[in-house]
Amino acid sequence: MCILSIKSAKRILLFLALSLFISLPCEAVEQNVKSGSSSFWEDFANFFLPHVEKRNVLFEKQTQYFLVTVEEGENGWRHLVFKPRKGAQGIWNPAAPDEIITSSCKNMAVFVQMANLPPKRVLFIGLGSGIVPRFVRKHFSETIIDIAEIDGEIPGIAEKYFGFKTDARTNIIIGDARDYINRTQEKYDAIIIDAYNADCIPFQLTTEEFYRKVRRALVDDGIMNVNVANLGKPKFIAGELKTVKTVFPELAVFVCSGQTNYMLFAQKNRQFNISEQKEREITELCRQNPELNLTEIIATRMPEDELHEIVYGANVFTDDFAPVETMK
Amino acid sequence: MVKKINLYAIAFMSGFAAMGYEILAVRVLSPYYGSSIYVWGAVISVILAGLSVGYAVGGRIADRNSSMTILARLIMVPAFSIVMFPVYGYGVCKLIYSLEFDSRAGALLLATVLFLVPYIFIGALLPMLVERRASASHKIGSSAGDVYAVSTAGSITGTLFTSFFLIAWISVSKGIVVMGLVFVICWWLCWIGGRCERAGQRESLLTDKNI
Numbered sequence: 165m166c167i168l169s170i171k172s173a174k175r176i177l178l179f180l181a182l183s184l185f186i187s188l189p190c191e192a193v194e195q196n197v198k199s200g201s202s203s204f205w206e207d208f209a210n211f212f213l214p215h216v217e218k219r220n221v222l223f224e225k226q227t228q229y230f231l232v233t234v235e236e237g238e239n240g241w242r243h244l245v246f247k248p249r250k251g252a253q254g255i256w257n258p259a260a261p262d263e264i265i266t267s268s269c270k271n272m273a274v275f276v277q278m279a280n281l282p283p284k285r286v287l288f289i290g291l292g293s294g295i296v297p298r299f300v301r302k303h304f305s306e307t308i309i310d311i312a313e314i315d316g317e318i319p320g321i322a323e324k325y326f327g328f329k330t331d332a333r334t335n336i337i338i339g340d341a342r343d344y345i346n347r348t349q350e351k352y353d354a355i356i357i358d359a360y361n362a363d364c365i366p367f368q369l370t371t372e373e374f375y376r377k378v379r380r381a382l383v384d385d386g387i388m389n390v391n392v393a394n395l396g397k398p399k400f401i402a403g404e405l406k407t408v409k410t411v412f413p414e415l416a417v418f419v420c421s422g423q424t425n426y427m428l429f430a431q432k433n434r435q436f437n438i439s440e441q442k443e444r445e446i447t448e449l450c451r452q453n454p455e456l457n458l459t460e461i462i463a464t465r466m467p468e469d470e471l472h473e474i475v476y477g478a479n480v481f482t483d484d485f486a487p488v489e490t491m492k
Numbered sequence: 493m494v495k496k497i498n499l500y501a502i503a504f505m506s507g508f509a510a511m512g513y514e515i516l517a518v519r520v521l522s523p524y525y526g527s528s529i530y531v532w533g534a535v536i537s538v539i540l541a542g543l544s545v546g547y548a549v550g551g552r553i554a555d556r557n558s559s560m561t562i563l564a565r566l567i568m569v570p571a572f573s574i575v576m577f578p579v580y581g582y583g584v585c586k587l588i589y590s591l592e593f594d595s596r597a598g599a600l601l602l603a604t605v606l607f608l609v610p611y612i613f614i615g616a617l618l619p620m621l622v623e624r625r626a627s628a629s630h631k632i633g634s635s636a637g638d639v640y641a642v643s644t645a646g647s648i649t650g651t652l653f654t655s656f657f658l659i660a661w662i663s664v665s666k667g668i669v670v671m672g673l674v675f676v677i678c679w680w681l682c683w684i685g686g687r688c689e690r691a692g693q694r695e696s697l698l699t700d701k702n703i
Contacts, residue, residue: 489659
């Protein structure tokens with residue numbers, strides 16, 4: 165007795181052929197990302213499927229917290245990625261090591277100069293690829309830089325692949341930044357916070373209590389800058405803006421191009437204002453970085469009425485209630 | 493049949509509240525020590541240690557007396573301590589954090605002080621429930637399997653419900669009170685069961701006297 169009819173056998177064969185037809189190109193694209201070589205199926209895939217930038221994976225490691233990859237794009241730029249095929253945490257061009265590429269880093273590099281110059285002490289929460297600490301160290305050799313980073317592998321990766329350098333005045337504190345900010349007695353001229361990624365928003369770094377401790381850790385006219393990536397969660401963004409504004413009434417929000425990031429800037433006890441002298445200082449410092457354009461960055465400021473509209477009705481996050489993981 | 497449902501209800505709810513409390517426990521510690529892998533490790537290991545000790549102690553208690561009255565007394569400890577957590581818990585957090593231990597040691601110490609004892613008593617419940625079930629059915633293997641299966645089903649439900657929904661609906665402190673109230677309901681079920689048991693014992697004593 166035949167177990168399979170001829171009709172069923174034909175259907176099974178057709179299904180297998182279709183599966184092969186679809187899966188081989190996808191596999192080819194994935195291999196392409198890894199190897200950079202090309203074959204018939206890869207060219208076939210690239211013709212029919214949306215173009216995916218080819219990146220070589222220079223380094224890959226499962227750390228305690230992330231699957232970290234360092235990927236090199238077609239133009240030689242290096243991307244620090246915390247989850248395969250997700251947005252880069254940092255981008256660096258080895259051929260132009262002082263160039264700052266991403267809009268969020270440009271914003272942070274410019275606004276760190278709003279602090280008293282030269283800053284005595286700067287705190288970075290989240291190291292990433294170390295682009296902005298590198299910029300600070302390049303221009304201010306005497307500044308003490310403290311970096312709170314939860315993942316012990318990241319500093320080594322930043323040093324090896326992104327031109328980040330440590331020195332006697334750079335202190336890397338491995339651990340949760342909330343613990344550090346709770347305990348520290350230091351006063352900072354600038355606190356730069358860049359600690360969220362697509363899969364992990366640590367709630368204890370989003371709350372009113374946290375930002376009160378940040379404010380306490382700033383000198384009288386110290387500056388704070390927070391990078392809040394646009395993860396497609398408008399309620400979270402609204403809550404975060406309201407929380408920060410509750411603690412820092414001086415808040416000014418800047419929106420990076422394409423609304424990829426919201427940069428939350430505040431100078432303690434001063435409304436956002438750039439004096440002529442400060443403008444001259446910043447322009448002079450950025451002379452070697454033509455990509456840092458103060459005028460362009462200021463133009464991205466969110467109008468106050470738009471900010472009020474966003475935060476209206478939003479909840480302030482507290483240590484007791486900050487459901488950031490479930491917010492959309 | 494009612495006794496069986498009662499027993500499984502207690503197993504399910506205790507599993508539910510035990511895991512819900514664990515999820516919320518990390519959120520209690522996070523504003524102090526962060527949410528690093530060490531904090532998770534400290535909380536999970538302390539809770540497992542409590543359950544482990546509880547299983548051993550509960551088994552020995554069950555060998556002597558697995559009445560509903562004793563069960564009710566055991567459940568009173570986690571019920572009371574978890575419901576009252578907002579009163580003492582955050583004060584204990586601030587006190588231990590102020591001792592400025594290393595983050596790992598501090599998280600472990602804080603988790604031990606806050607969670608070890610309630611979880612010992614939570615762990616003691618399961619052997620008691622297994623003993624009661626086995627006494628009724630005379631089947632030790634399936635009694636143990638069924639009680640643990642129902643309790644684990646409660647744990648799964650508690651984990652998903654707390655992390656997917658409860659955290660989004662109410663604050664951490666209120667969520668902990670909710671978990672405490674679940675243990676209070678368990679205590680109430682044991683108390684009712686205990687009253688029925690005592691009533692049944694009095695009735696059989698009277699019957700013996702009449703004979």
